[in-house]
Amino acid sequence: MVDTMALTLPFGRASRTTRKAAHPAAGLASDAEVLLDAPDxxxxxxxxxxxxxxxxxxxxxxxxxxxxxxxxxxxxxxxxxxxxxxxxPEWLQTWxxxxxxxxxxxxxxxxxxxxxxxxxxxxxxxxxxxxxxxxxxxxxxxxxxxxxxxxxxxxxxxxxxxxxxxxxxxxxxxxxxxxxxxxxxxxxxxxxxWHGSHRECLDFADRAAQDAPPDSLVQALPARAALAYYHDGCGPGVPPERLDAAADRAVALSARFPAADLWPAAVRNKLTYVLVRLGRWEDALEQLRLIGPYATSYPWSRFAEDPLGRFLEVREEVRLRAGGTPSAGRGARPAGGRAGRVPPAAH
Structure with missing residues (x-):
């Protein structure tokens, strides 16, 4: 059954021989435990x-x-x-x-x-x-x-x-x-x-989140809009405090789910990217603890052919910045609006 699973399931596991283990003291799953796009x-x-x-x-x-x-x-x-x-496709054709x-x-x-x-x-x-x-x-x-x-x-x-x-x-x-x-x-x-008019996109996302219950996934929509803003290379018209507020909504939603829960993993992976771009290293580290072993291809596939490897690289950088240096706190931004080695996507 193990061989069948490896051949048929569309998720991957980090190599035990090529990746370093994450530091247990940081509360992170080891690299060898991390799965990509794991099904429930x-x-x-x-x-x-x-x-x-x-x-x-x-x-x-x-x-x-x-x-x-x-x-x-x-x-x-x-x-x-x-x-x-x-x-x-054979099984679908049979069905x-x-x-x-x-x-x-x-x-x-x-x-x-x-x-x-x-x-x-x-x-x-x-x-x-x-x-x-x-x-x-x-x-x-x-x-x-x-x-x-x-x-x-x-x-x-x-x-x-x-x-x-x-x-x-x-x-x-x-x-x-x-x-x-x-x-x-x-x-x-x-x-x-709207040709990348991210202020309007954030307006739409904020209105939807304001009308949704606190436990609705729609609370993560503003952070999704912030992610799109970063993917498009940023631009004018979006004050940093709006991006922080979008992340705050998703952080509050994430806190409503148990740690290492597969269901919110997709939201938490995207939120982690946004927090990294905001320079909120301790908040990003907390999301990585909550993610546990459940990495998702998106957004990491936008920056590397190996999304699992990219996730682990970013995770290690977050660990070092959050634990190895004093936290910059909210409002501090990496130079040029970029955090570490996470580049804007080519679009």
Whole structure:
């Protein structure tokens, strides 16, 4: 079973022979324990079965998220399954052949098609052919917001106008007003359509977070907007205190989850990057303690072909800066607005 897991699951473990262990005194998991994009206990067995050509566990997992209206889990599982199907499509083809009207297989096929189109040099043209798959997925279960998140992604890639996007956004909100995936999709669209006007993106994210309960993932949306700001090479119009406030919201949300919990790992990885760019080394170290062994490809894949290695490098630098030197405290910024060796993304 160990060999099967290594071959089929889309996450990695740091090499025990090439990486130094993290200092236990810092409260960090050892480098050898850190996993990249680890699936949870429900998704992991489904991926193993899919690697063996059996779609039934994946079908059961997605059906359970739909029946129980677990839309955030459904969104994450769909992304994982579609990513797995890019290199191992046989199980998905078997599933679709056996149940061509299953809302769950329709959703994964639509996600896979959008992913494929997004990687095409002729993105806008290819995306036009994907619309029927998204429509079919949306008709599968009218309560499900995830096809509408796909529709929002599709609108961004096909350069849809604001009026059409607004109609999609309203449809998504009617189904799940707090769905984080749809909010991220909207933020990405606004970022692209406003040509990097990050003040407006932060305004949108702040309004959404203010309207959301304290335990909602939408509380992390302003930090996601701050991450986009850094990815775009910064720019005018965003006061540092707004970026700090965005990080504070996500820090408060992170504190509501247990340490080393897989569910908030994606939020915590992105938050760590933002805190590093802000020069808030002790806060970043605390998030790394809370992350435990759960690294995620994004955002580290934006800066290196080896995202796990990049995560570990940044983690070590944070440990040294937070523990080896006095904390600069809030408001101190690395020279040039950059923290250590984390460069702005080429975009």
């Amino acid at each position: 206990d429900r998704l992991g067995p489904a991926l193993v079965a899919a690697g063996q050509g059996r779609p039934e566990p994946a079908a059961a997992v997605l059906a359970a998220t739909r029946e129980n209206a677990q839309w955030e889990h459904r969104d994450r599982y769909t992304l994982h399954l579609a990513s797995f199907a890019r290199s191992r 679709y052949a056996a149940a061509p009207h299953d809302p769950d297989v329709l959703l994964v096929r639509a996600q896979l098609a959008v992913d494929h189109a997004w990687r095409s040099p002729a993105r806008a043209e290819v995306l036009r052919g994907v619309s029927p798959l998204i429509t079919a997925a949306a008709r599968g279960d009218d309560r499900d917001p995830v096809p509408w998140r796909l529709a929002l992604d599709h609108a961004r890639g096909s350069r849809a106008g604001h009026t059409y996007f607004g109609e999609l956004w309203e449809a998504a909100l009617r189904r799940a007003p707090l769905h984080y995936g749809c909010h991220v999709a909207a933020l990405r669209y606004l970022r692209a359509s």
